[in-house]
Amino acid sequence: MQTFFPIVLAAVFLVQPVLANGGGYFRGGVETVGDVVGFEPKETEKIRILDEKLTVELGAAAADVEVRYLMRNETDKKVKVRFGFPVEESFDSNDFEPVGEGIPVNAKQPKYCQNYSIAASGKPVDSKWQAEPKPSEDKRFKGIAGWLVSEITFTAGEEKPVLIRFRSAYPEESWSASHESSTGSSQFKYRLSTAACWAGTIGSGKITLKPNGIPASELKVLKPVNRFRKDGDSWIWDFENLKPTMADDLEIEASPQILTHEHGTPDGSIYVSRGDKWSICHVNYGIKASSTLPAEGEISYAAENLKSLWSPDTAWCEGVKGAGTGEWIELAPEVPKPLAAIEMAPGYFKSEELFEANARPKKLLVELNGEHSFTATVQDARVTCHIPILGYAKPVKTIRMTFQEVWPGKKYEDLCVSAIRLHVSLDKEPKFQPVR
Numbered sequence: 334m335q336t337f338f339p340i341v342l343a344a345v346f347l348v349q350p351v352l353a354n355g356g357g358y359f360r361g362g363v364e365t366v367g368d369v370v371g372f373e374p375k376e377t378e379k380i381r382i383l384d385e386k387l388t389v390e391l392g393a394a395a396a397d398v399e400v401r402y403l404m405r406n407e408t409d410k411k412v413k414v415r416f417g418f419p420v421e422e423s424f425d426s427n428d429f430e431p432v433g434e435g436i437p438v439n440a441k442q443p444k445y446c447q448n449y450s451i452a453a454s455g456k457p458v459d460s461k462w463q464a465e466p467k468p469s470e471d472k473r474f475k476g477i478a479g480w481l482v483s484e485i486t487f488t489a490g491e492e493k494p495v496l497i498r499f500r501s502a503y504p505e506e507s508w509s510a511s512h513e514s515s516t517g518s519s520q521f522k523y524r525l526s527t528a529a530c531w532a533g534t535i536g537s538g539k540i541t542l543k544p545n546g547i548p549a550s551e552l553k554v555l556k557p558v559n560r561f562r563k564d565g566d567s568w569i570w571d572f573e574n575l576k577p578t579m580a581d582d583l584e585i586e587a588s589p590q591i592l593t594h595e596h597g598t599p600d601g602s603i604y605v606s607r608g609d610k611w612s613i614c615h616v617n618y619g620i621k622a623s624s625t626l627p628a629e630g631e632i633s634y635a636a637e638n639l640k641s642l643w644s645p646d647t648a649w650c651e652g653v654k655g656a657g658t659g660e661w662i663e664l665a666p667e668v669p670k671p672l673a674a675i676e677m678a679p680g681y682f683k684s685e686e687l688f689e690a691n692a693r694p695k696k697l698l699v700e701l702n703g704e705h706s707f708t709a710t711v712q713d714a715r716v717t718c719h720i721p722i723l724g725y726a727k728p729v730k731t732i733r734m735t736f737q738e739v740w741p742g743k744k745y746e747d748l749c750v751s752a753i754r755l756h757v758s759l760d761k762e763p764k765f766q767p768v769r
Contacts, residue, residue, distance in 0.1 A: 372463045372480040374530050375415040379408050380487060380531040389521065389588040390545040391552060392712030393719070395447070395502045399543065402495040403441035405450070406487035407532050416461065417480030418497070419524050447500040451487045454493050466560075500612045503587065516591045520555075523583040525621065534574040540583070542568040547587055548674075548721045551608070556584040582737050588719070592766055603642060605756065611763065612673045612756040616640040619665040624749055626650040636662055638751070641678075645751040648681045649692075651736075656692045657748025661735040666755060669728035674756040675699070675720040679711050680740075682751035688715045692748040696738035701729050715741045717752075 389396050404410050421725040429712040439492040439643040451458045464479040487493060506517035528535060542561070544552050549566035557580055561568040575581070589608030602615035634650040639662070641647070680693030693713070700706045711718045724727075732755075739748050 347761050350361065359580060361437040371648045372417050372465065372482060374417065374500055376412050377414055377530045379406060379412050379417050380414050381407050381534075381536070382538075383492065383536040384527060386530075386537040386539070387523070387537050387540045388543070389523070389585070390543045391521060391547060391585065392520075392545040392714060393547055394714035394716040395500050395587065396585075396587065397500050398498065398523075400497040401491060401705075402497075403492060404487070404495055404531075405492045408490045411483060411489060412487045415482065415484045416530075417527075418448075418460075418466075418484040419477045419527055420479050420481065421477065421522060428753055444729040447502065449481065449499040450497070450721070452485055452496045454586045458483050459484060478548075487497075509710060512595045512672060514593045518589040518590045521583070521587060523585075524756050525577040525581045526579045528577050534576045535572070536574065538570075538572050538575060541569040544587075546710045546718060548719060550723075551586075551588050551719075553586040554583075555586055557581050557618045594763070601642070604759075605763075606762070611759040611761070613759060613763075614642070614676065614756045616642055616754050617667045618666070618755065620662060621662045622651070622662045624652040626652040639753045641752040642754060645678055646683045648683070648749040648751040650681070650691070650747045652747075656739045656741055656746045657736055658747060659735065659737075660741055661733055662734040662750070662753075663734075663752065665733075665754070666729060669730045669754075670757050671726050671756055672679070672701070672722045672729050672732075673758040674722055675734075676756065677711070677720065677734065677750060678714065678752040678756045679717045679718055679750060681749040682715065688740070692739045692746060693742075694718075694736050694738075694748070694750065695740045696736075698733075698735040698737055700731075700733040700735070701725055702727065702731055703733075708737070711740075 345517070357617055381404065382402055384406050385403075386399075386401040388399045390398075405613070449460065451460055458481045460481045463482050465477045485493070485495065498523070501521060502518040503521060504517075505519070508515055518585060523538070526628045539630050540561075542552065542554070544566055552566075552568065554568055560570045560572075560581070570665075590606075592606040593606040600615060600617055602613050605612050605614050616639075620636045626634040628634065632647075634648065634652075636649045638645070638647040638649050649662065650730060652656040654662060677694070681687035681691045695710045695713070696708060696710050698706060698708055699720065705727075709718075734753075736748060
């Protein structure tokens with residue numbers, strides 16, 4: 334079986350960490366096992382969070398997180414506070430847990446807190462890794478691998494802004510067998526409950542969840558229940574005087590489980606289930622492009638390279654001077670039908686090195702039959718982009734995609750796209766022969 338190009342891996346469990354609210358849990362006599370001492374926040378009960386603004390932009394591969402706090406020393410004395418961000422227990426299959434206090438995160442596990450940064454009053458603050466002892470009978474510590482620990486000093490009565498930013502890759506579970514494959518849902522978690530160790534309540538707060546290059550219709554709040562309201566494509570939770578508990582911890586689904594089945598489909602196309610919706614995807618279309626990079630020996634950059642159902646090794650690259658803004662590709666399906674979605678492998682998908690070296694789409698204008706148009710954004714990540722077709726049910730004869738903005742390449746200006754496939758909705762789940 335070939336690899337379906339949402340990078341389906343066979344029989345592995347790949348997971349990466351997600352972070353949560355700054356603070357910690359007071360252990361209150363919780364026993365630990367072994368030589369690792371559990372993290373304990375210090376002096377947090379003297380500092381209050383007056384305001385918290387959490388913004389999470391959920392993309393196809395990862396969530397970009399920004400937390401802005403306004404904190405105040407509630408005492409009339411100088412306070413040096415020690416607090417930690419919990420890191421979920423989630424590892425690649427060949428990873429290991431760093432043990433002990435003071436181990437630099439990047440030295441032991443580069444996938445912890447990608448691009449993690451913390452600043453107080455605009456000045457950078459150091460953070461160090463401290464592992465969580467195992468096992469623990471306290472449910473608060475279940476699933477925590479460790480903590481990113483920082484210290485901040487407050488003068489008497491001082492109010493201080495604190496800013497934290499990081500990127501969190503989603504846990505991923507994938508498998509393939511014979512003619513079938515599966516990629517698990519993309520989920521993001523955030524432990525708001527660790528803020529309970531600070532003084533009093535969180536005075537006011539706002540949590541905003543934004544889709545970033547993913548279908549807004551697929552973004553789901555799994556937990557907590559009955560907190561968020563819909564605001565356009567975003568989800569918003571406003572609160573006042575909150576003393577957070579585990580019932581307030583966030584669990585968000587950025588994209589659903591994807592199942593694929595290649596057996597018995599016409600014209601080499603593939604059956605796909607995305608959540609509870611079935612479609613048949615194909616590359617049966619004619620194609621032309623506004624420009625094409627000249628071939629280099631046997632390496633072609635022609636638009637025909639886009640017609641790949643599998644993990645692509647080739648790409649279309651535009652051929653004009655500059656980064657490719659304003660260039661376009663146009664598809665003409667052999668059998669016009671209403672479309673459910675367009676799926677694209679952005680950039681030069683063959684390797685991470687080639688992906689970063691060349692430019693890739695950031696924002697594109699999609700025009701159907703020259704009469705229905707919309708814009709789509711693409712996260713800067715080497716994963717496929719799912720672009721749903723909404724509000725247009727006519728058979729599609731032409732699809733023009735014009736690249737309005739691009740992510741620049743580190744080495745080359747050429748804009749590249751590696752594959753485009755079309756999804757046609759199915760009214761019901763197809764019937765398959767049993768896999769032997």
